[in-house]
Amino acid sequence: HGLLHSLVPADFDRAREALTHLSERHPRQAALQAMLSDWHFLRSLQGWSEDLDAETRHLCDHARRAVDLDPDHPDALVAEGRARILAERDFDQAQRCYERALERHPQHPMAWARLSETLRIAGRTDEACESAARALALSPLDPQRFIYESFASSAALDAGRYDAAARHARASLRLHLMFAPPHRVLVSALWLAGQEDAARAAAREALRCLPGLTVSGRIGRRAGRGQIDSDYARAQLAAGIPP
Secondary structure, eight states: OTTTTTOOHHHHHHHHHHHHHHHHHOTTOHHHHHHHHHHHHHHHHTTOOSOHHHHHHHHHHHHHHHHHHOTTOHHHHHHHHHHHHHHHOOHHHHHHHHHHHHHHOTTOHHHHHHHHHHHHHTTOHHHHHHHHHHHHHTOTTOTTHHHHHHHHHHHHHHTTOHHHHHHHHHHHHHHOTTOHHHHHHHHHHHHHTTOHHHHHHHHHHHHHHOTTOOSSHHHHHHTTOTTTTHHHHHHHHHHTOOO
């Protein structure tokens, strides 16, 4: 997990090598296939992939293998849900995957975090905030907490809670400055709250950390979130994030 979530390109590439080696030695381990799916997702999310279609195929293949190996493994179900979104834009089926994971493992923070995304897209923003808060409550010392804070920031943004969105985005960035999504949320939240100078400063800091950052990233467009996030896209563009 340390190499996978370092988001330093050299370490990140080493994570794939290690996971591939382990999966060859332990071909029946669903968790390893789920982590390989996560690797391809994060690579796309950070804008490092040259071929998003191929990246999506790989993450879906690994998710499918994970579920085939263990249909009840929570990491496998989370990976399958994410694959449903990226390959089919099927948020309803993804939500069922996350709910199934939580039926079997109610203390799984990533399933709660991912569930918040599907609730948010469905317009159930209060429930999305509650789901994200549940993920945070279950992971006080989790090395992936920066991801849960990012989900909480997105849920708060869609709920119109701009101060909370900015607070969660900053908490995510304090834990991991190289993670792209909270940079976008922070800029959007500040701009929509009328703090335009602060939004511009946040945009400059985002581009300093991630020079290739764009408004939504290709992975966001692939998931069908372009129209949903149009107000946020305009805010980010106005603040200085490239399209």
